Amino acid sequence: MIPSVELKAGTDFAKYVGRGVHLHVDGTQYIDCASGTFNLSLGYSAGEVIAALHEQLDRCSHLSSDFTKSKSADIFTLLHEFLPPQIGAFWFRDITGSTANECAIRIAQKATGKSDILSLFLSHHGQTVGSTGVSGNAFRQRSFSLPFLGSVKIPAPDCANCFYAQTPDHCGMLCARRLEDFVEYASSGQVAALIIEPVLGNGGNIVPPRDYFRVLRATCDDVGILIIADEVQTGFGRTGSFFASTGFAKDLKPDIITFAKGAGGIGIPVAGVLMRPDLDVLEPWEHSTTSGANPLSLVALEQTVRYIKRHGVLDHVEAVAAPLLRGLADLANRYPCVTNVRGVGLMQAFDLPTSIDVAMFLTMAKRQGLILRGSRYGFGRAIKVRPPLIISASEVNDLLARLDHALYDFERETCRS
Ligand SMILES: Cc1ncc(COP(=O)(O)O)c(C=O)c1O
Structure with missing residues (x-):
């Protein structure tokens, strides 16, 4: 009973x-x-987001992603004016930032055939095993023996607590340039990508000096690694441009961008990955979740973009x-x-x-x-x-x-x- x-x-x-x-x-x-x-x-x-969600709820609350493909494509078209020019493809199969970041990592690994992921001290990229593994905080990891093999952490551009004990105007941007040493001496030599929050959110709202992004991009180009911008916090207008990487961090020129959080406008879970067209390498079975691209999430995403434009x-x-x-x-x-x-x-x-x-x-x-x-x-x-x-x-x-x-x-x- x-x-x-x-x-x-x-x-x-x-x-x-x-x-x-x-x-x-x-x-x-x-x-x-x-x-x-x-x-x-x-x-x-x-109001506009809520009304559209009510309408959708009255029709159906779930559809498999087979049925929502064309809506995802329409939203990508709607987003076009807000994207950096190098971005030309999307993968909307997530409702959390953690799994969107894992999707981005998979894309980088599959496209390059390499394994390692660089990330920053103090970074936070999510709560799943993989995304915690590439995040730069021991307190989230110490109770588990779930390492992300091939994760290499490098000092953050935290001028108030400079790892290299430099002062901002005379630092030579060591935090970006010395990345080469980490690739050479701390990685397996098989580095696929660097993942970075343009403003380190959970780590303490750390704003890198503007020139950091230019030097970082050049260094990554020199060593031949992709850049993933984790815009889970900074995306959808938070920093005054649609993405930080179309505004104050535009010199980062990321190869892949992830978004979540604010993308749902009023807290509706939705997340996604945007990338260069040649990085559109995943098969549907390689990254997909039950609720990814569900109609409520897509309606919230679409209405949030429209609201940002209209208002x-x-x-x-x-x-x-x-x-x-x-x-x-x-x-x-x-x-x-x-x-x-x-x-x-x-x-x-x-x-x-x-x-x-x-x-x-x-x-x-x-x-x-x-x-x-x-x-x-x-x-x-x-x-x-x-x-x-x-x-x-x-x-x-x-x-x-x-x-x-x-x-x-x-x-x-x-x-x-
Ligand atoms: C920058 C960043 N990336 C990823 C995540 C993970 O997103 P979610 O909690 O939706 O999995 C967070 C969450 O706080 C975040 O701040």
Whole structure:
């Protein structure tokens, strides 16, 4: 006999209501500066996306990818104006960034006939065995004996903590140039690709110096390896251009781009891979998932692209990012605990002295009605400020005012102890 389960009152999600950039919890309003799990690019309630999803739900919630091929092709055409010129093919068979990155790795390996993957210290490329294996953080790996054979990690372009102990203007861009040494001395000699986040997101919102991408591309060309841009966080307008690699990181000229998170607009899971036409090498059985290219994901993806176009979201991000960055810099001037304000578009951050301070500050910010996130799952010092792309100028002012209150409380508290 199946035991009857008593449903507990209050275990549903009725107390949560999302509107625009706000999450209301039991009637208390928060500005969501984490954009959900960094996936609510259009906030909680973009009407056009929701209406299209309702329509699709009324017809059918699932179709196998055999039936959705032409929709995927239409969306790729719609995306065309936002792609770097070298990109000419796609593989939309994923709903998570982790597996999209694994797909990109498979493409690079199959196309080159080589095995090894370079990635950066502090990088995060996902939670599956393979994508964790190429990520540059021991804390996610130490409990498992699941190494990714052929993963080679190289120092990140983290100027505030330069691995080579250089200063930015006189560094010779060693973090890009010395890649050659890692290929020569740390790899198996069979390197297929480098995978890189244009802004290292989970690692602490680390923004490489602009010239980094040019030098990195030249170095990869010299040693003959492909570049995969993991744009799971930076894609779909987050940095003010559609992809970072069509904007501030355009000199990266990636051979393959992966996307997820914000691509679903209001948090609908969807992910994909974009590549040079000659890298379109996979057979359907070599990378495919049950829910990849399902109609709800594709509708959300299509509507998100249309929304970005129709509402001029990229220009809007540029317009509101400038006052946000100025406001954060102003807070850094007034509060000594705030350092290293940095960011591109609506992907901004600052540091507090320690990771313990970060944990304390996040609680204080919540009291002021701010949902914020730290970095590296609590191991880092960064506070990330990344509201939905549709945040208005007055909401940016509100966000800054609430941050000001939270920092005031934080400094009073930490001086007292
Ligand atoms: C840059 C980057 N790549 C890949 C992933 C993995 O994406 P998902 O959680 O959808 O598998 C993440 C997730 O945080 C990410 O930030």
